[in-house]
Amino acid sequence: TRSTRPQRLLKAVRKHAARGDPQSVISAIDHFCRHSEWAMNIGDEKGSILDSVVSELNPEKVLELGTYCGYSTVRIARLLPPGARLITLEFNAGYAAIARQVIAWAGLEDRVQLVEGASEDWIPRMKEHFGIETFDFVFLDHWKDRYLPDTKLMEDCGLLRKGTVLLADNVICPGVPDYLQYVRNSLSYKSCYFKSHLEYTKAEDGLEKSVFLG
Numbered sequence: 001t002r003s004t005r006p007q008r009l010l011k012a013v014r015k016h017a018a019r020g021d022p023q024s025v026i027s028a029i030d031h032f033c034r035h036s037e038w039a040m041n042i043g044d045e046k047g048s049i050l051d052s053v054v055s056e057l058n059p060e061k062v063l064e065l066g067t068y069c070g071y072s073t074v075r076i077a078r079l080l081p082p083g084a085r086l087i088t089l090e091f092n093a094g095y096a097a098i099a100r101q102v103i104a105w106a107g108l109e110d111r112v113q114l115v116e117g118a119s120e121d122w123i124p125r126m127k128e129h130f131g132i133e134t135f136d137f138v139f140l141d142h143w144k145d146r147y148l149p150d151t152k153l154m155e156d157c158g159l160l161r162k163g164t165v166l167l168a169d170n171v172i173c174p175g176v177p178d179y180l181q182y183v184r185n186s187l188s189y190k191s192c193y194f195k196s197h198l199e200y201t202k203a204e205d206g207l208e209k210s211v212f213l214g
């Protein structure tokens with residue numbers, strides 16, 4: 001049967017990227033998406049904004065919602081100190097299998113825990129299952145109608161602390177109007193918008209950075 005796009009993306013990583021070199025994995029995926037097949041990775045332009053937010057924050061405990069092929073997982077994990085931990089949730093078994101291999105090719109498996117399952121099932125289990133008190137940084141890039149319910153769930157589960165940073169992809173395209181309205185109007189968040197473009201295109205998109213105020 002015909003291969004899937006994530007399988008072809010992994011093949012391109014194996015062909016063009018050097019094992020243990022996260023930057024070459026990122027470049028191989030960006031090249032594949034620009035010149036072969038578009039895929040819904042955050043991409044190089046928004047990815048640079050993600051890099052600057054992570055580098056400035058230096059988080060120890062990171063949560064990513066929606067791994068897909070692991071592109072943003074690699075972007076974030078490559079910037080973390082060895083003792084830091086990134087937990088990434090992905091409920092599609094096919095995507096999870098590809099992402100594991102992309103993360104391993106980048107040599108970052110020691111910092112990344114890919115959990116195969118739904119965010120709504122695993123967020124309530126972070127404390128007892130992973131011994132996580134609170135997260136320092138959360139990257140939201142899964143189904144857009146889950147951003148708001150999962151943010152409220154993280155609040156209710158006490159996983160956010162004063163200063164926790166939420167960074168949300170695609171706040172313009174596809175768009176997350178309910179989430180934006182919430183973080184921009186809630187007294188519990190200080191929110192700001194980073195204007196950019198939808199990955200590998202000229203369409204407008206952007207990231208919303210929201211600091212939880214406790």
Ligand SMILES: Cc1ccc(Cc2cc(O)c(O)c(C(=O)NC/C=C/[C@H]3O[C@@H](n4cnc5c(N)ncnc54)[C@H](O)[C@@H]3O)c2)cc1
Binds near residue numbers: 042068
């Ligand atoms: C109109 C239009 C359409 C598409 C685009 C282009 C475009 C550009 C983008 O950057 C995008 O992020 C997206 C987008 O739809 N992303 C959804 C990404 C989901 C991944 O996360 C996984 N997942 C989804 N819900 C959960 C969940 N609860 N628990 C665990 N994993 C979950 C899925 O298994 C996928 O691995 C689309 C632009 C405009």
Ligand SMILES: [Mg+2]
Binds near residue numbers: 040042169
């Ligand atoms: Mg996205």
